[in-house]
Amino acid sequence: MQVKVEKQYPIAAGVEHAWRVLSDVPELAACMPGADLTEKADDQRYKGSIKVKVGPVTAAFGGEIEVLGLDLAGRTIRLQGRGTDKGGSSASMDLTAMLKAGDKPGECVLVGSADVIVNGKFAQFGARMMDSVTDMVLGQFAQNFSAKAAALQPAAAAAESTAAPQLNTQLNALAIVWRLLKDFFAGLFGGRKGGSAG
């Protein structure tokens, strides 16, 4: 099953600081909930895993990430990731992420475009949740990324109300479903949808 994701996220940091996180693959991976980079195979390739839990079902995808291109001038990184789970699922992703200057200094926009293919058991039984789960995963990722980039800015710590960046390290899809339901009902009553995911 194929999903095309095109998202933009506001980042509470300037382009320079955000780029330092974006161009550092281990730092980037740390922003992804449930992800673990275990080994650097070579300059472009990393091995790792990501755990995804949907209710009682957990899938552990083990695989690798390959950096296809890093464009300093254009602030763009291109990545390819693929992994398989012993339970009989596989996933692959082609991602292009770019930073654009924001309206104010100390702000920028993370523009991401990804082609995700999921195959096997997850595609057969999880297909109806794919879009919403992807939205939520990327939403959490963007929040983590924003916090990391903000923490790199001098004097930013004093300006922020929270002391250390709170990272969501575990992806729990039940929490996602609860968020979805809350958003849905909020939407019904004309409330603003929470979070950066649409």
Next chain:
Amino acid sequence: MNASITERQAALMGMGDSRLRKEDARFIQGKGNYVDDIKMPGMLHMAIVRSPFAHARIKGINKEKALAIPGVYAVLTADDLKPLKLHWMPTLAGDVQAVLADAKVHFQMQEVAVVVADDRYIAADAVEAVYVEYEELPAVVDPFKALLPGAPVLREDLAGKTEGAHGKRYHPNHIFTWEAGDMAAADAALSGAEVKVEQKLFYPRVHPCPLETCGCVASFDPVRGELTTYMTSQAPHVVRTVVSMLSGIPESKVRIISPDIGGGFGNKVPVYPGYVCAIVASIVLGRPVKWVEDRIENLSSTGFARDYHMTGELAATRDGRITGLKVNVIADHGAFDSCADPTKFPAGMFHICTGSYDIPAAYCRVDGVYTNKAPGGVAYRCSFRVTEAVYLIERMVDVLAQKLNIDKAEIRAKNFIRKEQFPYKSALGFEYDSGDYHTALKKVLDAVDYPGLRAEQAAKRADANCPTLMGIGLVSFTEVVGAGPSKICDILGVGMFDSCEIRVHPTGSAIARMGTISQGQGHQTTYAQIIATELGLPSEVIQVEEGDTSTAPYGLGTYGSRSTPVAGAAIAMASRKIHAKAKKIAAHLLEVSENDLDWEIDRFKVKGDDAKWKTMKDVAWAAYNQPPAGMEPGLEAVHYYDPPNFTFPFGIYLCVVDISKSTGETAIRRFYALDDCGTRINPMIIEGQIHGGLTEGFAVAMGQLLSFDEQGNIQGNTLMDYFLPTMVETPRWETDHTVTPSPHHPIGAKGVAESPHVGSIPTFTSAVVDAFSHLGVTHMEMPHTSARVWKQLQASGVKS
């Protein structure tokens, strides 16, 4: 004894009587005997490890964890079946199918390994513990792309084989090309036509989803060397022959028993890998092994229906007279060709696609293609692809009517084969036995006040405030069933005759056995009714038995509405043999010659002497007691009937729909179904069959779909998505009939059970499209869910 003729007739409850079904008492009280009810001492349970990927190589299978679970007896893979040469098996279509995947998987949910354990729960746990390592390959799900040069090759086991079971193969993913008719004549009609229409039509993949899933209990007795298998099979004798040939056990030591079956619809015709593995496991372990699949397994891996991509072209005169038909089909058969057709017909009876019309020139061509999907194609009450053929011609006639601005009913009447033309030889090679389409059409149009409906539709179209679009669908179908004459119809070489054996007892009751097997059609009742009328014995005391290959005479089973046309004929012929002997005995008892006797309902009467008669019951006693000198005692007969032709039931269906302009929901306001199946054995049972078929047709046309994503993952294979109508959704059905007997059938009966499914599906499409026809819409693809109809409303600019 002095009962009147009417009373004696009624007491028989024979042909024409709407007597209650004999089998219902046990079914509605939960006392049926299905495969899953079978429990044998020492019985083990089998479950299947299935592929999560549509196309992949198997790098390795690790059984260790599974075998370590207490209560697990065996884990079998293709490697374990290789020494027995059973890892591949022949299919009904002349191809081979993997029993357990050998080095490669070809469709999602394909069988890769089986585990045998003490109970179903342990078996399920063991399935999760078998670790299979896969290397994914690109999946092919589009049959058109499958035929492109350079497409991924699915069947590496067929590498280099350019001749298939049905002729030349033009591409590694091509299975067969099948043609009928005269292409030059059809092309000439098209090029010289005053009017031409062309339409692409897709009949999507659906699945019969019978209430009872497939399963078996295999029991090999190592002491006697005998194999007994209870199986959900619509053709137990054919299975016995196949199992004997594959296993080497003589047929006399193989016993296949089809007990009560909870719905077949063609889904229970093929021999599935699960059956073969259970039999092997039983032989290897020396204990009975049960395998019953669950709902998801049934929807994902067993015989699906349809998946025909059709292009039709009609040539006609300006005033609507059809002069030619040309049809091309790409048939998506899945990863193995296990399509359950008679051997010489890889596209079944698709060449009935000239329908009820007198079309002088016609040609059809079907190309079968391999894709990474479950195998099958013929199932779901389709009469061997007649569903596809009728859909095609009925849609084409509507498209032509729309182009010429001629009313749908009028254009059909103009092109019908006339009553006087029967028996009618069609341009594609069938000889239709009998029909009277004009009478049937008139009956339906009068019953629904067709002109009134069209006037109402016109008024609604003129009213901008009307909240609905009204549509009227009309279909006039001809079915072809009763396969079939052995010189053209065979299954794996066995001719498609059928059989009946009747034994009358001294006190006037009887046991009769046939080579067919009911899966809910009511044979125990209708067969008894035929015998009751032929022999003058009450149907209540005639026991009908089917399904046990050790006792029933050889038959080809029940599918394609063949039981009444073929076995029904055998029953009549066997009865008449008994009747002939009975007449001799009666003559002897009454001391007259046979020529002095008349038969009246239940007795032989001496001509001109009302006081002298002997009932069949009297004769039965005499047959065992005091037969005439030189005559064998006993009163029984067996008959094997090889039909001289197919039979051609027909019908006219009309449907009125109201589509909400705001939601796209379609309300079925009215569905009028007139069927002609020749002689009617039990009108109540016929009505029940019609209701069932119409409900299935409603499900297919309005909501059912098995689809696949680009990677070959099957979607909609659970009841969360697969539409099974309940009484909430199901429309009210109105049924009607005419009777045009089959001239070549001993009781004039044609068979009826698949007609309502075949005929209703195009009727729903015809109605939905008709609702949009004033906006220029000529066709809409099935299923007509609210979402899809809503999209058409937007596309056509309909304001709600």
